[in-house]
Amino acid sequence: MQDVAVTPTLDYTSETYKDAYSRINAIVIEGEQEAKDNYLHLIQLLPDSKDELTSLSKMEARHKKGFQACGKNLSVTPDMEFAQEFFAELHQNFQDALAEEKVVTCLLIQSLIIECFAISAYNIYIPVADPFARKITEGVVKDEYTHLNYGEEWLKAHFDEVKDELEVANRQNLPIIWKMLNQVAADAKILGMEKDALVEDFMIAYGEALSNIGFSTRDIMRMSAYGLRE
Ligand code: Y39
Ligand code: FE
Ligand code: FE
Ligand code: FE
DSSP, rough: OOOOOOOOOOOOOSHHHHHHHHHHHHHHHHHHHHHHHHHHHHHHGGGHHHHHHHHHHHHHHHHHHHHHHHHHHTTTTHHHHHHHHHHHHHHHHHHHHHTOOOHHHHHHIIIIIHHHHHHHHHHHHHGGGGGHHHHHHHHHHHHHHHHHHHHHHHHHHHHHHHHHHHHHHHHHHHHHHHHHHHHHHHEEEEEEEEEHHHHHHHHHHHHHHHHHOOOOOOHHHHHHHHTOOO
């Protein structure tokens, strides 16, 4: 027999699927809530972007509602306590950066790292999602590119002044993303999402973002794999 890739049939109503979904769905709902808060907090540091940030924040609020509907549709209760713990470290780093008025670090955490995490997860999820969640997620992922673009454009416009802080913030925060991914890899697999595919998609999105901002290929290689293999 040849070793060919087989798409397993997913039973969206099985207890195994619903148990894994209770954590992944919660992560996504919590992530959308925190993204909504983060864009509103950013107005303090970027008052000129008030209207744009308000609009991004409203999109995140809509995403949260959409994913809550996805859980309800499958009769799943999201495990929000798990999700809050899942985001705790990144949440704290964003709060610390905000308090120190480190706008570059805040943008790296929310608009680059978290948006790329969302983009990779949603793109990998869409082909294996139930039909209801697929429709919702297809709409959401389009918005996430807009959010990523907001961060890219701002950082690109200030590249010379922000380069060093981006490097430091990357070293501080990217390893957290790899840890988070490892924590949910088993649950993601039950939903039909492979860790390798998630890592690959993240690296593509993040590498493209760093390139758009102005980093060289050498910098991108070094930065995007930081903390992946400890
Ligand atoms: O900007 C956004 O909308 C991002 C907050 C949402 C993050 C979603 C986090 C997804 C991680 C899922 C991991 C599944 C393996
Ligand atoms: Fe908050
Ligand atoms: Fe979102
Ligand atoms: Fe977003």
